Amino acid sequence: MFDDATTPDDDASDQPVDDVVNDSDASADVGQEPEAEEPEAEEPEAEEPEAEEPEAEEPEAEEPEAEEPEAEEPEAEEPEAEAEDEEGEDEEDEDEEDEDEEDEDEEDDESRLQWFVLKVTTNREKSIRQSLLRRIAREGLDEFFTEVIIPTENVVETKAGKKKVSEQKLFPGYLFVQMVLNDETWYLVRGTSGIGDFTGAGGKPVAMSDEEVSRMLGKEEEKEAEPARIKIDFSAGDVVKIKDGPFESFEGEIDEIDEASGKISVLIEIFGRHTPAELEYWQVEKV
Numbered sequence: 001m002f003d004d005a006t007t008p009d010d011d012a013s014d015q016p017v018d019d020v021v022n023d024s025d026a027s028a029d030v031g032q033e034p035e036a037e038e039p040e041a042e043e044p045e046a047e048e049p050e051a052e053e054p055e056a057e058e059p060e061a062e063e064p065e066a067e068e069p070e071a072e073e074p075e076a077e078e079p080e081a082e083a084e085d086e087e088g089e090d091e092e093d094e095d096e097e098d099e100d101e102e103d104e105d106e107e108d109d110e111s112r113l114q115w116f117v118l119k120v121t122t123n124r125e126k127s128i129r130q131s132l133l134r135r136i137a138r139e140g141l142d143e144f145f146t147e148v149i150i151p152t153e154n155v156v157e158t159k160a161g162k163k164k165v166s167e168q169k170l171f172p173g174y175l176f177v178q179m180v181l182n183d184e185t186w187y188l189v190r191g192t193s194g195i196g197d198f199t200g201a202g203g204k205p206v207a208m209s210d211e212e213v214s215r216m217l218g219k220e221e222e223k224e225a226e227p228a229r230i231k232i233d234f235s236a237g238d239v240v241k242i243k244d245g246p247f248e249s250f251e252g253e254i255d256e257i258d259e260a261s262g263k264i265s266v267l268i269e270i271f272g273r274h275t276p277a278e279l280e281y282w283q284v285e286k287v
Contacts, residue, residue: 113146114207115178115217118189119196122173125150128194129175135192144180151176151217155231156262163282174199176217181205232259232281240266240284247277251287 120128129148136145151170156163175195179185186205189195198205208216234240234254242250252268255276262281267274 113178113180115176115213116181116205116207117199118175118177119199120173120175121194121196124194125169125172125175128192131194132175132177132189132192135188139184139188141185141188144182144185145177147176147178149176149217157231171216181207232257232262232264234264234281234284234286239287241287242266242268242277242279242284244283245279247279250277252277254284257281 129150132148136142152167153170154165155168156165177189179189190197200206234257236254236257238254239251240254242248242252247268250268252266252274254264255267256265258264263278264281264284265276265278266284268277269275
C-alpha cells in the first residue's frame, strides 16, 4: 500500500517538473528575446560615431594649412632683404675698389715719367729752358726730370745769294718737359721766371697722351734723319729774274715750286714762245 501511494506522487511530481522545465524554457525564451534585440537597437548607436566621423573631418579643411603661405610670406621677404644687403655690400666693395684704383693711379702718376707742355714767354724759350735746368740742378731734383726740349726743325734759307741752314721753332711759346709730377716739381716749375703754367684744364696739369707725344715730338727725332727743309720765299705767279746759269738776266713767271727738292719752274720767253726752265730756287730773285 505504501508503494502504491507513493507512485502517484512520483508521477505527479514528475509532471510538474516537465512543465516547469518547459515553462522555464519558455520563460527563458521570452526573457532572452529582448536581450537579443538590445544589441540590434544599439547598432545605430554604434553607427553614431560613423556619422560623427564627417564632423570630425571638418578640421580637415585645415585652415592652418591655408594660412601656411601667409606664414611663408615673411620667409620669402628674407631673401629679398638679404639680397638688398648683398647688393649694398657689393656697391660698397665696388666703391672701395674704385677708390683704391684712383689712389693707385695717383700713386702711379706721382712715380712715373710723363710729358707735359709749359706755356712760356715767346722768343725767350731758350733762356727759360736754361733757367729751368739750373733750378733743377740747384734743388737736387734731377731724378725727377729727364728732358726739357724746344721742338725745332732745320730750314735752309738763302740770303744775299748764300744758303743758310737755321732752326725754326715748331711750337713757339712752349716748352716740352718729361718729368715726374709731384708737389716739389710742380712748385719748382711754376716758380721759374718766364714760365706761365702747365697746359691743362681747370688749372690742373694734363699729361700728353702717347699719340700726342708721337705726333708732336716725333718730328724732333726725325730732324736728324731727314735733310733740312728748304724755305722758299716765292709763290706761283711771281715774276722773277734769273741771276745764274745759262738763262742769266732772263725774266719769267714762276709756274711751279717743289719745296722738297728746292727747285722751281720758270716760264721764260725764247723765240717768241714761253718755255719752262727748271732752276734752283737760289738762282732767281724777285723783280
